[in-house]
Amino acid sequence: MGALMVIFSLQPKQRRKTTDSVEDELELSAVRHRPEGLEQLEAQTRFSRKELQILYRGFKNECPSGVVNEETFKDIYSQFFPQGDASTYAHFLFNAFDTDHNGSVSFEDFVMGLSILLRGTVQEKLNWAFNLYDINKDGYITKEEMLDIMKAIYDMMGKCTYPVLKEETPRQHVEVFFQKMDKNKDGVVTIDEFIDCCQNDENIMRSMHLFENVL
């Protein structure tokens, strides 16, 4: 049912895109995007009306045009990590939020991602995390993908760390991760392995609930 609603809500957008292609081209210079109604979003996400209002106001303030492109996304995210370089990780995040892979994160994408992260079940959250790590979205996390993610995370820390960041640290971290996660030792981590392993890990479980009262 929820899926049907999502499909129905998504379709008008797409229909809009195909029929208004000419206008879209004209508007390329000034991309405007209006989100769906508050009610629909309320139905789709687990946020209350007020929360959606607050989220939208902040969103629109930073991105007056209504969509976030990757550059803006990186800028915004980098402001939270002034000492390091958050652009790589932001890139992965962007891909994780941009569910329809159209190069821009609209308010719907944004809010749905947040809904999962803040109000979703542990399963959903882990799913989302797996999606984040799986860069090419093929259902498997390889060591290279994980290494990229790890390097991106460590980049955010910056150069001035204690102890000093060494070259092998991300690699070692990836090794640890794979040792933990990769049960059948086939070099990749599947979604089930991931979820199983995380659910068995106390720390991870606890930390999943860390940001529940964010909004």
Next chain:
Amino acid sequence: MATGVAAWLPFARAAAIGWMPVANCPMPVAPRDNSKKQDELIILNVSGRRFQTWRTTLDRYPDTLLGSSEKDFFYNEETKEYFFDRDPDAFRSILNFYRTGKLHYPRHECISAYDEELTFFGIIPEIIGDCCYEEYKDRKRENLERLQDDQEENKDMKIPNMNFRETMWRAFENPHTSTMALVFYYVTGFFIAISVITNVVETVPCGSTANQKDMPCGERYTVAFFCMDTACVMIFTVEYLMRLFAAPSRYRFMRSVMSIIDVVAILPYYIGLVMTNNEDVSGAFVTLRVFRVFRIFKFSRHSQGLRILGYTLKSCASELGFLLFSLTMAIIIFATVMFYAEKGSSSSKFTSIPASFWYTIVTMTTLGYGDMVPKTIAGKIFGSICSLSGVLVIALPVPVIVSNFSRIYHQNQRADKRRAQKKARLARIRIAKSGSANAFLQSKHNGLLNELLELTGTEEEEHKLTKSISLLESQHHHLLHCLEKTTHLRTQQWDLSDLVTLTQMTANSSNNQQLKAHEFVDEQLFEQNCLETALQTFPSRSPSVSDHDSPVGGCCGRRERKNNPLPNTSLLTAHPIPTHQGPLQELSAIHIQSGDPLSHTASRSNLNLKTGDSSKINCKGGRITTAIISLPTPPALTPDGDGLHGPPQRRPPPPPGNPPPPASRPRRAQLASTLSKSRLCNSLADRSNSAGERKRRRRREEEEEEAGNTRMTDASCLLLQGQRRES
């Protein structure tokens, strides 16, 4: 952190879930957001214009006024809004800063006003966005320069306690500061001109003498020229030494350009003195004489335009250097080309490349003397190219230099204009200030009048006289009053014409007088301790007045009053009006007397009794005397109980009974006497007043004398009324 960042923080924190599976160790506990208050709208009322924003918007920058609890100071409980008494236009950009994270500088805004607003709201100007930062910085720099200019102007103001050296230096640097400086300025200018003219005329051939052919004047009138030269050099030397003495930093002065010019101007003479008439050395000596022409540069101290020119050249050094360099390049190129082009032709003047330099320079600057001309075709072609390129090369840097000069010149002009305007502006400010000082005195006078008005109770008079003095003004005047009290000094200028009006006022009395007088007196009593020393003349005055009361017998009342020195003088001294004029103080005295608080009873007549023999006071004469005295000295009327109790009309009804004429006659007599007495009083008071004021007062008294007759009838009526009441 920028704006929207605060709004995106939930997102960033949520995204942190992406790290969780990767982490090896437990995460720290998240801070609880206990203040789960709803985001509320805040109303900011800036001078009437209402701005509304979310509270969280303002909370984005907690180190500013609006973002911190400092805004609570501006909270208006009744209207539930924050009220700021500031410019709403400037506030727009400040609020936009909270909204968008970028601070913009509106171009139409005055830079200092904007800076003030920023400082008020606790925002540092450095965060102005890049789009507006250049403009802001430029405007700020201009403003600073202008302020510096003004400060330099202030330096011209006389700094007190300058020692001789500093005065001299200031005189040298700024000839307009004193007459001596101006004289010095012109004298030195004159001698510079003389010296230059002498140098020039020296070389002009004067008529030939009998035995020799034409020789320059210098050689003909050697002695004269030598004397002239010596005189000039004396003056210059003295000037230089004086400047050296007066300079605040001698080392720096000696290194300055002007002093070097001075030295160079006078050195040749001394060197000439020292050197003997040696033949081989005289050649060098002659060369040195050339340096005498440098004296003309001393004129730059006298001419601003010359200084500007020099400054321009200095500031355009790079352009000049470019000009020189490019010219040199072109000269060398074209000289080489011309040399080789003309090499073939016979009897060519282009003997070498350096010889061709001359031709190139003359051609490039389009002088074209014609002493060297190319003869070959190639030479002519290249010559024409040379002249065309010369025009271009020289024309390029010149506009830059010209524009620099123009800018500096106009800047200077603007500075001069500002200086002139500033003088006018300061003059206007001075007038305004003195106006306000006058307003103070005026208000004091008015304050007294108002008191009297309340005593007299005439409403129309009240309306006429009551100037609308605002609360602020009255408080300010009270402050000045207190200062007067503290310092035992007073401000001057009580106008006698005002006393005339005072008389009129006191002539119309009302029932309220008594009470009001009491209040008035209270005030005086309160202040009396401060001014006791000031009114020593009073005791002397009163006898003079009372003496003249004697003919009618009413003086005894006065004398009685005199015999009560304490209430008299002390109360007299208590009068706040800062004048030394007798009449006014008599007013106060009489007021105070009547309102003697020590044994104050309701009846005015009782008061009178207290101050003197009842019998004496009862006598008509006494009151009449008082009344008479009051005419030139208006206050005199008021202590009269009759006057005080009179009806609040201009013309009280003629009193029945006692015949006015007999009363009026002695009154008139006494009027004359008291008028003269008041003159005497005034003369006594004149110890502290200027002669001019004296004359003014006398003139006014004469006027009052004429006017007094009509008032006399009023007074007499009042007196008679009072008499009636007493009896």
